[in-house]
Amino acid sequence: xxxxxxxxxxxxxxxVELATKTKxxxxxxxxxxxxxxxxxxxxxxxxxxxxxxxxxxxxxxxxAVGLAxxxxxxxxxxxxxxxxxxxxxxxxxQISQLYLPIxxxxxxxxxxxxxxxxxxxxxxxxxxxxxxxxxxxxxxxxLVDYNRSGVPLIEIVSEPDMRSGEEVTAYLEKLRLILSxxxxxxxxxxxxxxxxxxxISVRPAGSSLFGTRCEMKxxxxxxxxxxxIRGEAERQIERIxxxxxxxxxxxxxxxxNKESSKAMRSKEDAKDYRYFPDPDLVPIxxxxxxxxxxxxxxxxxxxxxxxxxxxxYGLPDGDIRxxxxxxxxxxxxxxxxxxxxxxxxxxxxxxxxTQQLMKEKNEEPKDLHFSPEHLxxxxxxxxxxxxxxxxxxxxxxAVYENDCDPEAYAKEKGLLIVHDxxxxxxxxxxxxxxxxxxxxxxxxxxxxxxxxxxxxVMKELHGKADPGQAGQLLAxxxxx
Amino acid sequence: MSEHVIDDDTIDxxxxxxxxxxxxxxxxxxxxxxxEMLSYIDRLNELDTQGVEPMSHVFKVSNVFREDVVTNGDGxxxxxxxxxxxxxxxxxxxxxxxx
Numbered sequence: 001x002x003x004x005x006x007x008x009x010x011x012x013x014x015x016v017e018l019a020t021k022t023k024x025x026x027x028x029x030x031x032x033x034x035x036x037x038x039x040x041x042x043x044x045x046x047x048x049x050x051x052x053x054x055x056x057x058x059x060x061x062x063x064a065v066g067l068a069x070x071x072x073x074x075x076x077x078x079x080x081x082x083x084x085x086x087x088x089x090x091x092x093x094q095i096s097q098l099y100l101p102i103x104x105x106x107x108x109x110x111x112x113x114x115x116x117x118x119x120x121x122x123x124x125x126x127x128x129x130x131x132x133x134x135x136x137x138x139x140x141x142x143l144v145d146y147n148r149s150g151v152p153l154i155e156i157v158s159e160p161d162m163r164s165g166e167e168v169t170a171y172l173e174k175l176r177l178i179l180s181x182x183x184x185x186x187x188x189x190x191x192x193x194x195x196x197x198x199x200i201s202v203r204p205a206g207s208s209l210f211g212t213r214c215e216m217k218x219x220x221x222x223x224x225x226x227x228x229i230r231g232e233a234e235r236q237i238e239r240i241x242x243x244x245x246x247x248x249x250x251x252x253x254x255x256x257n258k259e260s261s262k263a264m265r266s267k268e269d270a271k272d273y274r275y276f277p278d279p280d281l282v283p284i285x286x287x288x289x290x291x292x293x294x295x296x297x298x299x300x301x302x303x304x305x306x307x308x309x310x311x312x313y314g315l316p317d318g319d320i321r322x323x324x325x326x327x328x329x330x331x332x333x334x335x336x337x338x339x340x341x342x343x344x345x346x347x348x349x350x351x352x353x354t355q356q357l358m359k360e361k362n363e364e365p366k367d368l369h370f371s372p373e374h375l376x377x378x379x380x381x382x383x384x385x386x387x388x389x390x391x392x393x394x395x396x397x398a399v400y401e402n403d404c405d406p407e408a409y410a411k412e413k414g415l416l417i418v419h420d421x422x423x424x425x426x427x428x429x430x431x432x433x434x435x436x437x438x439x440x441x442x443x444x445x446x447x448x449x450x451x452x453x454x455x456x457v458m459k460e461l462h463g464k465a466d467p468g469q470a471g472q473l474l475a476x477x478x479x480x
Numbered sequence: 481m482s483e484h485v486i487d488d489d490t491i492d493x494x495x496x497x498x499x500x501x502x503x504x505x506x507x508x509x510x511x512x513x514x515x516e517m518l519s520y521i522d523r524l525n526e527l528d529t530q531g532v533e534p535m536s537h538v539f540k541v542s543n544v545f546r547e548d549v550v551t552n553g554d555g556x557x558x559x560x561x562x563x564x565x566x567x568x569x570x571x572x573x574x575x576x577x578x579x
Contacts, residue, residue, distance in 0.1 A: 020548050027551030036569040037556040045559050057548035078536060085499050087573040133576055136567065143570035146559065272497060277536030287541045 001241065003403040007205040008233040009213075010198060011122075011160035012166055014175060015153050016185045017129065017193040018061045024128050024152035024280075025052030025095065032191075036145040044128075044150030046091030046311065053282055054079075058152040059284065060103070061184040062126050063294050066103030066299065067153060068178045069121050073291065077102045078128075079281045082273040087144050088130040096155075098275045101125035102284070108178070111172040119171050120159030129153050154267055160210065165226030172196065181299050181327045189221055200229060202236045211236070211248040216254050216261060231259055303424065313343040322351045325462070326365040329354075335372035340379040348373060353393065357400050370403040378406040387467050391415040418464045424457070427465070428473050431456040442478050450474055484518040486511040 022033065023030055026043035042050035055419035066073055077100045081093040106121035115223035129151040132141045156175065162168050176194065179185045187194045196219060216232055221227050231254075236247050252261040300308075305324045309315050315323070323333045335349050378399060381394040387410055395406045395415065410416050418424060431453045432439045441449035450471060457470040491507050494500075495499060502510060565572040 022546075022548050022550050025550065027546065028555070029550045029552070035554070035556065037559050037571075038554040040555045040559040041552045045562075047562075050555070053544055053546045055548050056545035059545070074578070083497075087571070087576060134570070135575065139567065140575055141565075141567075142573050142576045145565055145570050266536075274497070279537065282537055282539070282544050283542045287543075378531060416514075446506070 001204065003234075003237050003241070004203045004238050005205050006058050006233070007163055007207075008077070008229065009160050009201045009203060009210060010162040010164075010229060011213075012156075012158045012171065012199070013197040014156040014158070014172070015197075016065075016082050016156065016175075016179060016187065018058050018152040018154060019183060019185050020055055020057050020152055023127075023150040024055055024058050024126070025150060028150065030031065034147055036143075037147060037373065039147040040149065044090075045146055046089075047057060052095065052146070052278075054281065055152060058126060058292055060154075060290075060297075061182070062102050062124060062154050063286065063291070063475055064182050064298060065156070065179065066106060066124050066182055067295065067298060068182060069103070069106040069108050069156070071103035071106030071121055071124060073286055074100050074104060075286045076100065077284045077286065079278040081278050082127075082275055084273060086130075087142060088133050088149070090131065090146060090149060094128055094130065095278055095281070096275075097125035099277070102286075102416055108171065108174050110167060110174050112164075112166050112170050117161075117167065118163045119167075119174075120223045122157040122159050124154050124156050126171070127155060140328045149272070150344070151318050160201075161212075165229040166194035166200070168225055168229060169222050172225070177302050177325070181183075181301055185329075192220075196222075196428070198224065198228060198232075200232045202240070212249050213432065214247065215251045217251060217264070218251075218253050218255075220256070224254070227256065227259055228261070232261060235261070250430065284420045299327065313347075315344065315347055319344075319347045319351055322355070323347060328365040328368065332372050332375070334370060336375045336379070339372055339376035342379055342383060345383065346375070347377045349379065349396065354394055354400070355399070357364055368400075370399045374399050374403055374406055381406060385468075386410070386417055387415050388417060388463060388467075391417075391463070414462070414464065416464060418461050419466070419468045419469070423461065424465060424470060424473055425477075427460040428470065429456045430460060432476065432477060439478060450478075484515045484522075486514045490514075 017030075020030060023039075026041050027043055028039045028041050031039065043052050063073055065066050077097065079095050080098045082098070083093045085092055100122040103124035104122070104231045106124075107118045108121065109118050110117055111117075129147040129148045130262060131144050131149040132147065136143050158171065158414045162171060172189070172194075176187045176189075179187050179194075186191055187197070198216040198219060199211035200216060205212040214232060214236070216228050219228050231321055232252070239247055248263075251264045253264050254261045267469055302324045306320050309320045309323065310317075322329075324330050329350060333343075333346055336346040336350070340346055354368070358368075361367075375396075378392060378395055381395075382389065383388050389397065391410065394413075394441050395409055398404050398409050399406055402440060435456060438449045438452040442453070453474050454467055454470050457474070458467060486509075491510060492503070494510075495502060560566050560569065560571070563571045
């Protein structure tokens with residue numbers, strides 16, 4: 001059968017680090033990059049006799065993500081122990097949820113060039129992160145830092161509903177957007193706060209049966225995911241078509257430099273975790289009150305914002321896409337639009353100048369620290385012709401950098417347009433005297449000749465004149 | 481109650497999962513002990529548990545939470561005091577393979 005007649009079936013297990021201040025079961029900090037093992041205690045290093053206690057905020061984030069992805073919330077939920085030996089796991093078990101995960105049966109909608117599609121969410125469960133292993137070349141041993149041990153994660157398990165790398169990328173982007181709107185995670189795929197294991201199988205297009213799947217690990221970027229999916233689908237089809245062999249269910253480690261994968265040793269991958277309920281952790285009964293509290297705190301999500309922006313501000317789709325791609329950017333926009341009363345201009349500053357400065361400075365929306373008040377003042381100054389468009393950009397650079405008051409800054413730097421009729425008239429008269437040819441040309445009916453005179457006035461007043469006003473005044477003077 | 485026969489494959493698997501390596505003598509003993517334990521547990525089958533929720537906790541307590549507030553300081557000295565070997569402030573362990 002030709003390769004094109006196969007389709008790829010993909011399901012994702014996405015691990016997301018929650019943005020809590022403390023670990024899942026103890027009061028150790030989750031802050032990134034502390035001195036090795038400085039954020040550890042008997043609980044997160046699995047000392048005998050220590051007692052884990054659930055972080056209420058981690059539970060709230062997990063439920064909030066479940067609600068945002070249309071899941072059913074499991075009202076009676078528990079933690080289970082997943083048993084395995086590995087040095088990154090000091091307890092010799094990971095506390096996770098197998099039997100009663102906190103959220104089940106949800107979906108998210110993705111958009112790709114081929115249209116909209118719902119991707120099912122099988123479940124979302126809470127679990128602990130493991131420690132970090134560093135290979136020490138000098139001694140050929142491994143060093144372990146337990147600062148990440150016990151950091152709260154949720155694992156979002158999708159249904160095998162995706163068919164291409166493009167759909168997988170759209171799905172992950174969608175999750176990233178939901179999680180960041182909720183503030184539940186900072187979602188950095190590259191820094192490990194969002195990681196995905198990809199389950200891939202192939203089957204004849206149109207078949208409703210599933211092929212044997214392989215689980216791909218060690219995928220660290222969006223680009224790597226697309227390459228990995230393509231590479232693994234090709235490997236499986238080749239095996240079926242050319243080697244006439246069946247695909248073996250296994251875990252494979254993706255090497256993005258070599259663009260190929262290798263089966264992980266089956267002994268390490270012994271899938272017998274002997275789960276059992278964790279006797280140290282009491283069950284969770286999600287009360288109506290807790291659920292109501294979380295629902296109350298849900299933000300307006302991207303889709304809802306996009307619809308409202310269209311209705312309320314009448315912005316073009318391109319503007320809406322950029323503004324709603326980040327909650328912080330959307331909040332700055334809404335506040336600036338309200339304060340200035342000029343939504344389209346607020347949008348322009350945020351999607352043109354702001355994006356450009358962010359790019360130059362390698363910053364993200366979360367780094368923005370100028371106030372909507374100051375941007376709104378600047379927008380009004382430009383709108384009322386108090387500053388030229390060039391000066392407005394210069395002022396904005398300063399607002400972006402230091403959140404300075406645009407009026408005070410313009411005054412200090414002498415950027416305010418001269419509306420003083422006397423000064424303008426003097427400059428206009430000087431322009432006419434100094435450019436007799438242009439003046440004569442204009443009088444002879446060459447209207448374009450006035451440009452040179454306006455330019456002279458602008459130069460004379462160091463760019464602080466309103467060109468329109470200068471033009472009108474010159475025209476008046478030349479008629480006489 | 482039927483006798484539980486523990487075969488060599490089962491013992492092999494338990495050795496792998498528990499990271500133990502048993503002598504021939506110990507294997508024989510383990511087979512006998514495990515068989516006896518399973519027979520003992522079988523006694524539970526005498527009870528009718530139809531419609532009874534499996535119990536994972538003895539006390540009828542739920543919803544024990546902590547607030548998300550950092551209460552622990554630098555615990556590295558205590559944590560590392562348990563390390564059989566350490567280097568650069570970290571536990572030092574035999575090399576883990578990641579090929």
